[in-house]
Amino acid sequence: MEQPEAVGELDRSVSYVLKQVxxxxxxxxxxxxxxLDLTVxxxxxxxxxxxxxxxxxxxLARRAFVTRQSMNVVVHRLQESGLLTRPEQAAHGRxxxxxxxxxxxxxxxxxxxxxxxxxKKLFSPLSEERQRRLREDLAAVVxx
Amino acid sequence: MEQPEAVGELDRSVSYVLKQVxxxxxxxxxxxxxxLDLTVxxxxxxxxxxxxxxxxxxxLARRAFVTRQSMNVVVHRLQESGLLTRPEQAAHGRxxxxxxxxxxxxxxxxxxxxxxxxxKKLFSPLSEERQRRLREDLAAVVxx
DNA sequence: GAGCCTATGTCAAACTACTGACATGGAGCA
DNA sequence: TGCTCCATGTCAGTAGTTTGACATAGGCTC
Numbered sequence: 001m002e003q004p005e006a007v008g009e010l011d012r013s014v015s016y017v018l019k020q021v022x023x024x025x026x027x028x029x030x031x032x033x034x035x036l037d038l039t040v041x042x043x044x045x046x047x048x049x050x051x052x053x054x055x056x057x058x059x060l061a062r063r064a065f066v067t068r069q070s071m072n073v074v075v076h077r078l079q080e081s082g083l084l085t086r087p088e089q090a091a092h093g094r095x096x097x098x099x100x101x102x103x104x105x106x107x108x109x110x111x112x113x114x115x116x117x118x119x120k121k122l123f124s125p126l127s128e129e130r131q132r133r134l135r136e137d138l139a140a141v142v143x144x
Numbered sequence: 145m146e147q148p149e150a151v152g153e154l155d156r157s158v159s160y161v162l163k164q165v166x167x168x169x170x171x172x173x174x175x176x177x178x179x180l181d182l183t184v185x186x187x188x189x190x191x192x193x194x195x196x197x198x199x200x201x202x203x204l205a206r207r208a209f210v211t212r213q214s215m216n217v218v219v220h221r222l223q224e225s226g227l228l229t230r231p232e233q234a235a236h237g238r239x240x241x242x243x244x245x246x247x248x249x250x251x252x253x254x255x256x257x258x259x260x261x262x263x264k265k266l267f268s269p270l271s272e273e274r275q276r277r278l279r280e281d282l283a284a285v286v287x288x
Numbered sequence: 289g290a291g292c293c294t295a296t297g298t299c300a301a302a303c304t305a306c307t308g309a310c311a312t313g314g315a316g317c318a
Numbered sequence: 319t320g321c322t323c324c325a326t327g328t329c330a331g332t333a334g335t336t337t338g339a340c341a342t343a344g345g346c347t348c
Contacts (some may be wrong), residue, residue, distance in 0.1 A: 067335070235314055
């Protein structure tokens, strides 16, 4: 059981290696964000709002790859913590544009720096050029 | 809200694109395996045992990137379905080597073909050469 | 305007996965 | 032998996520 990989050719499967990297990233981000009292979905929500203020709950959910129901919980908790605000009533349709508070922006800045560091460390085995290539290749898959 | 990506430079983050691909893969695999009455973790378990029979529950958990407790549930359900077997008592330590039954191997073959097709389709925007490169790059990240 | 469709927000229930905890079996060492 | 340490298996409790369902708001066509 202590042999490296035996005959299994799991390393030949892109999916498996991708899942492996994803798991490593998730774990690293979890540990980094815990001191800031943030979960990964919460951070994702803040990051999205930082980049594009006024997103609705459903839109946030789509971009964070979770259901609106899940994102709804995240948003409510962040709102209770005073990190973001939503108007009581929607101006136009039902969608209520969400925005960061000053506290939210401050925390996001800290979290963003920490996450960027994690990302940098995780992908450090790859040169800048290969990282760019990796990003492009993955983007091509998404586009397809 | 219908503009492509606005000023957000999310596409510049490897993590985000990686998560995006991972989500797409997960969804596609889910849909593909549902007709076979398999969840992704269940399939992962079968695939691992197909490649390396006799793995213990804890070992399966590690390789599928879940806790032993979670894998325990998966294994028990697959055992109830008659897809795999575990000895009642461990021969040596506490670890009980798990193996596929004939039914398990049959189902795995079907599932494996289906999953491979999904994978092939998902990564089809990339040439064979770029897929190999992508695999190598991701593997390098894992090794680090 | 009436009717239909879509999107959003929200509630409830089910499921999944995790954390924490404990007992057991074996290896290593004094 | 006796002790410690580690890994495995398992039970219980908790948290997060999803599925399913429903009401509402607006766009669309007729």
